[in-house]
Amino acid sequence: MGVSLKDIAERAGVSLATVSNVVNGYRPVGERTRQRVQQAVDELGYSPNLSARHLRRGRTGLIALAIPELTNPYFAELAEIAIREAAGLGYTLVMENTAADGDAERLLLDGSRRQTIDGLILSPVRVGRAEVLDRRAGNPLVLIGEGVYDTPYDHIAIDNVAASHAAIRHLVAIGRRRIAFLGAPPGDDRQSAQLRLRGYREALDAAGLPFRPQLVARTDGFDRTEGRRAMGDLLALDEPPDAVFGYNDLVAIGALRALTEAGRRVPEDVAVIGIDDIEDGRYGNPTLTTIAPDKEAIGRLAVRRLVARIEGTPVTGPLTVQTPFRLIRRESTGGPTT
DSSP: OOOOHHHHHHHHTSOHHHHHHHHHTOSOOOHHHHHHHHHHHHHHTOOOOHHHHHHHTTOOSEEEEEESOTTOHHHHHHHHHHHHHHHHTTOEEEEEEOTTOHHHHHHHHHTSSOSSOSEEEEOOSSOOHHHHHTOOOOSOEEEESSSOOSOSSEEEEEOHHHHHHHHHHHHHHTTOOSEEEEEEOSSSOOHHHHHHHHHHHHHHHHTTOOOOGGGEEEOSSSSHHHHHHHHHHHHTSSSOOSEEEESSHHHHHHHHHHHHHTTOOTTTTOEEEEESOOTHHHHSSSOOEEEEEOHHHHHHHHHHHHHHHHHTOOOOOSOEEEEOEEEEOOGGGTOOOO
């Protein structure tokens, strides 16, 4: 037989209603009483039936995290953080891979894809602001990433323009003058790429360096393969770059491979920096300098805001948060192995 709330009430010498208030967080309880109840919970090894609790409140206990690239280590690391945070708040997080497909994103927004979730965390790529505003699903929504701005929903992201500034300032500080941007998309459908490209151009201008269109390498995707291919195109120029700023770490890692194959030394001939601080970058040869977003802050805050909305906790909003980032200098720009 499992331990019941009645068992806890008898052990703690309080009413069943008091135990329910403590365990379920319904109403404030005096600290001394709360400690007595918690001691009884610990002694008896009580484990709450979260499914039953959610059902009593008309919820499923499920929240979804929808990301565009399941194989991208950045999103995998972010998902792990979100799953851990959701579990700590009594929710199960399920994954949705949209594959950066507009139809998949729209289905999630209007609730057609999954009707059994209490709320959704979405990293949009193809849908725009108008489609987010027109969503028919009534459950709470939190946006992450840079795809859509200015909506009545909580939005958690980094400042991509400022992150690009930091990357270019670092390359300029170590003496680089022909700095390439690796990973520009062919269109305007990836807002984060456009913001990072904008930051790149602004930082060049601030450093008194000319913008050279031939040093902007277009890619069809943001993975190692495209980074390697595009870096090869840059090396074929009459005046190749002496530094490369990759749209993300995966693109930058692909560039490192192309440089090795071409016999170019890193960072002596070409310095390389990325964004994301994925684990792969810490173990390559050379290790990769990167702009590291605070993934812990993004994942935890997105889940906390969503759960607060689901449970009706009084919160300000909608909240737009630009989470911190930092430059981590490693071997690819002459720093230490870290």
